[in-house]
Amino acid sequence: MVTGAARGLGRVIAVTLAAEGYDLALVDVADVAVTAAEAGGRGARAWAARLDVSSEADVTAFAVEVRERFGRVDALVNNAGISLLVPAEKTPTESWQRVIDVNLTGPFLLCRELGSLMLAARSGSIVNVSSVAGLRGVSHRVAYNASKHGLIGLTFTLAAEWGGRGVRVNAVCPGWIKTEMDAEDQAGGSYSDEDIANQVPMARFASPHDVAMAVAFLADPSKSGFINGVALPVDGGWSSDASWTSLRLKTRGPL
Numbered sequence: 001m002v003t004g005a006a007r008g009l010g011r012v013i014a015v016t017l018a019a020e021g022y023d024l025a026l027v028d029v030a031d032v033a034v035t036a037a038e039a040g041g042r043g044a045r046a047w048a049a050r051l052d053v054s055s056e057a058d059v060t061a062f063a064v065e066v067r068e069r070f071g072r073v074d075a076l077v078n079n080a081g082i083s084l085l086v087p088a089e090k091t092p093t094e095s096w097q098r099v100i101d102v103n104l105t106g107p108f109l110l111c112r113e114l115g116s117l118m119l120a121a122r123s124g125s126i127v128n129v130s131s132v133a134g135l136r137g138v139s140h141r142v143a144y145n146a147s148k149h150g151l152i153g154l155t156f157t158l159a160a161e162w163g164g165r166g167v168r169v170n171a172v173c174p175g176w177i178k179t180e181m182d183a184e185d186q187a188g189g190s191y192s193d194e195d196i197a198n199q200v201p202m203a204r205f206a207s208p209h210d211v212a213m214a215v216a217f218l219a220d221p222s223k224s225g226f227i228n229g230v231a232l233p234v235d236g237g238w239s240s241d242a243s244w245t246s247l248r249l250k251t252r253g254p255l
Contacts, residue, residue, distance in 0.1 A: 001066065001073060001114065003053055003106070004080030006030040008179035009129070011038070012208035013077055013215050018044035020216055022075065025066055027051035029080075053080050053106030054098075063113035072121055073114045075219040078107035079129040081147075083181055085190050088142040096143040103147035108154055115158070115167060122166030127218045128155050129211075130171045132235045140190065148173075152231045159229030168228040170218045175235030177206045198245055202236030203252060210234055 002017065004010035006028035014026050018039035024046040026032045026039070032048035039046040047069060051062050066073060081103045084095055107128055118124025133141055134148030151171060158169040176182060176196045182205070186192065197203050214234045218224050233239045241248065 001025040001027070001075070001110075002077045002079060003027050003051070003110065005035050005048075006032045007035075008181055009174075009177055009208045009211055010077075010079045011035045013079060013212045014039050014046075015042060016209070016212040016216050017075070017077075017219065018042035018046065020220070022219075023070065025049070025070065027053070027062070027080075053078075053110060054101035056109055059106070059109040059113055063110075063117070066114065067117060073117050073124060075124065076110060076114050076118075076126045077129065077215055077219070078110055078126070078151075080106060081129065083141075083185055084143050085140050085185055085188060086142075087140055091142055099143035100147050100150075103144070104150045104154070107151060111154070111158060111169070115162065118167045119162065119165050123221075124167045125219045125221060125224075126155075126158065126167065126169045127215050128152075128169070128171040129215070130155070130173045130231060132173055132175045132233065132238050134171075135173050135231065135233065135239045155231060156229050163228045168218075168221070168224075170224075170227060170229065171231045172211060172214045172218065173231050173233045173235060173239070174211045175200055175206045175233075175238045177208055177211060179208060198249060200236040200238050201241050201248065201252070204236065206234055206236065 002014045005014045005026035014035050015038050019042045024039050024044050026048045036046040036048035084099050128151050130151045131148040133145045134152045155171040211234050
């Protein structure tokens with residue numbers, strides 16, 4: 001199952017997992033038909049549905065339908081998320097709550113409901129899509145950062161609770177990715193491509209493919225069967241580099 005599968009990273013994750021041989025349950029608040037068709041073109045059986053991951057009633061009902069349609073869940077990818085670029089002192093409570101509901105409560109609900117199915121089978125992998133913003137602080141993103149830090153905490157706790165019962169739980173922490181969300185965030189004038197490239201030792205954005213391949217690796221027990229409770233940066237070295245910008249650019253060399 002992949003959440004937030006209608007566009008961007010979620011769409012690429014879905015198509016990547018289809019190519020790896022998974023059948024797919026794809027959900028989003030938007031129409032997922034295009035992603036499902038693309039996954040079907042890779043040979044997957046793909047079921048598309050609309051789902052607000054922050055709704056407990058909807059997630060509970062959806063989990064029942066997944067059980068009836070598929071009988072099992074081998075991998076859950078909690079990718080759905082929303083952004084918010086506002087100074088902390090100007091962040092409305094309702095906006096804070098919506099980000100937390102989608103980015104953190106939603107993954108918890110899906111882990112609880114579908115994780116129960118995995119635990120019964122003593123097999124499964126959960127991959128939560130956090131962010132470099134879950135490892136560091138990024139200005140003007142207080143709700144987003146808190147939700148992504150919380151998602152890593154959820155990952156570590158479930159890995160500790162469920163690892164001995166056959167269910168692995170890991171997270172990927174991408175740097176900035178070239179997707180529709182990035183275009184929408186940049187439209188407000190808060191940052192530029194150059195700002196991101198200058199922050200990353202590898203001097204570029206992540207691509208959706210970079211992150212999707214990391215997700216596929218963590219989902220596959222034949223490739224990562226003893227990896228549990230990891231928050232894997234897929235950020236080109238961003239989270240490891242404490243250099244100031246001028247030093248980073250001076251030592252980078254020609255691209």
